[in-house]
Amino acid sequence: MPYSTYKQLSSNARSWAKTFFSLIRSRARRSNAPKQLLTRKARRQGLRLAAGAFIGLVAWMPAPPVQAQITFPSATPISAGNVIVREQPFMASGGEGYQTYQNQIVVVYGFTPNIAFVLDSNSYVYQTARIQSTTESLQRSAMGFGNSQFVFRYTIMQEDDIGSTLRVAPIVGADIPTWMDDQSDKYGRVPPSLQPGWGAWGPLLGNTFTWQTLDWMVAADIVYQFNAAAEGYKFGNVFRVDGGFRYRLWPWPLRTGVPAEIYASLEANLINVAQDQAAGVVQPNTGGTSLFVDPGIIYTTAQWGVVLSALLPAMQQLNGSAPLIHYEILLLFRWSFFTPYHL
Amino acid sequence: MELLYSLSSVNYVLPVHTRLARGKGAGPSVRRQALAALGAALLLTLMAHGAGAQDAAHARRARQALITVKGVANPFSSFGIVKRLRQVPGVRDVSFDLYSGQALVTLDPAVDVTEAQLREAVRNASYTAGKIQWREVPLEPPAATDR
Numbered sequence: 001m002p003y004s005t006y007k008q009l010s011s012n013a014r015s016w017a018k019t020f021f022s023l024i025r026s027r028a029r030r031s032n033a034p035k036q037l038l039t040r041k042a043r044r045q046g047l048r049l050a051a052g053a054f055i056g057l058v059a060w061m062p063a064p065p066v067q068a069q070i071t072f073p074s075a076t077p078i079s080a081g082n083v084i085v086r087e088q089p090f091m092a093s094g095g096e097g098y099q100t101y102q103n104q105i106v107v108v109y110g111f112t113p114n115i116a117f118v119l120d121s122n123s124y125v126y127q128t129a130r131i132q133s134t135t136e137s138l139q140r141s142a143m144g145f146g147n148s149q150f151v152f153r154y155t156i157m158q159e160d161d162i163g164s165t166l167r168v169a170p171i172v173g174a175d176i177p178t179w180m181d182d183q184s185d186k187y188g189r190v191p192p193s194l195q196p197g198w199g200a201w202g203p204l205l206g207n208t209f210t211w212q213t214l215d216w217m218v219a220a221d222i223v224y225q226f227n228a229a230a231e232g233y234k235f236g237n238v239f240r241v242d243g244g245f246r247y248r249l250w251p252w253p254l255r256t257g258v259p260a261e262i263y264a265s266l267e268a269n270l271i272n273v274a275q276d277q278a279a280g281v282v283q284p285n286t287g288g289t290s291l292f293v294d295p296g297i298i299y300t301t302a303q304w305g306v307v308l309s310a311l312l313p314a315m316q317q318l319n320g321s322a323p324l325i326h327y328e329i330l331l332l333f334r335w336s337f338f339t340p341y342h343l
Numbered sequence: 344m345e346l347l348y349s350l351s352s353v354n355y356v357l358p359v360h361t362r363l364a365r366g367k368g369a370g371p372s373v374r375r376q377a378l379a380a381l382g383a384a385l386l387l388t389l390m391a392h393g394a395g396a397q398d399a400a401h402a403r404r405a406r407q408a409l410i411t412v413k414g415v416a417n418p419f420s421s422f423g424i425v426k427r428l429r430q431v432p433g434v435r436d437v438s439f440d441l442y443s444g445q446a447l448v449t450l451d452p453a454v455d456v457t458e459a460q461l462r463e464a465v466r467n468a469s470y471t472a473g474k475i476q477w478r479e480v481p482l483e484p485p486a487a488t489d490r
Contacts, residue, residue, distance in 0.1 A: 076420070077414065077423070079423030079467065080469070081427075081467075110423075110469065113469040155469075158414070160470060160471040162411065162413055163415070163444050164416055165415075165416055165470075213416055214416055214441070255442065256441075256442045257440060257441065258440070258441045259418065259441070260418060300419050302421050303422055336423075338426045338430075
């Protein structure tokens, strides 16, 4: 679900830009400053704040999926020395002409039987949206290397039985800024709301739960993310709760050996984002609550797997007049291999 | 028949050498006894060879450990348990049955692999080892699998 926030970003950014433009223009009139200069200043501030809002929404992104879940981290096992690489391209569409095509690369490493490290990198980000300025509406776009996220997971509870496991694993991590926020298109420098990267750190902590059997799996997580201020703008903190269920469709019944398997998956993401603050002032058109439902299908073998999932908005209660998100489609490939390096 | 003859002549080996040592002539009876001695030597060689073959047959039997692994619930998880068990020195081959949750580990007869090593490998794979059953089977060439 995290990725759907990208769509909200751009549309929210537009409305926020309008708000700040009008605010700054009114201040300019009161101060009798030169109109042209103030207009440029207003544009810069408006775009910066709008970008900040966009960035804030990007910071909603949850911890990356650790292994089995599609849209949120889980407590599924990973062996010491095991490396799992996930490549997950996805696209999203929303109001105000917003579209994004992105590719995430997630590397999961089992450091010990209980400790796993996760590095999630947005290796490619392309975003486009209609950006409303004071005089016109332009379709702007930008591409580049997006932000990354690092997560540490520690399994504190493990109940194993033949063909089943129940695990609880808290996570701690942070968004790592890449500061790739100066891309340009034919109209000049792209508003920060569409830049692939941003400059704010976002520490997070949470807890994951997984109950897995030969036939089905239930997983859930709860994550709280703090968003640091960048250039005087602080994005709203994020609280999210996710749940997922998957059921084996094939082979049925299960035969001996280690067969490939196909699962049907259904996940849900409930996300609440607090309102942003600009110079300590709460921004009225930011934050809100969304619920997404994500049907998907999983094909997995012992060493690789592929997943296809759609992220559909079931409920969106956003503050202000932010356009709604339409849909997201996510494709996921994963490979597993071993290294001799572990504890 | 030659073998039977040699067998019956074993007791004559010493007397032959005794007579030769006494300097007596090598008459027809002596040649007969010498042949008997050669036959006895051949018999002993064949018996020794037979005993060696029995030992080799015994050596070609390998130990196997059938490990009940708890916690593996899908194919993607089974990869970890197989790889970690294969990394134990002395393990020739590993197969895993997801349905029964059992790993069959074939061991090199020349290496003493302990139960503690196998349990540690299962633990490093992030799973729990249950009962381990040991058995011996005829040794087969190691499977051509990557480690």
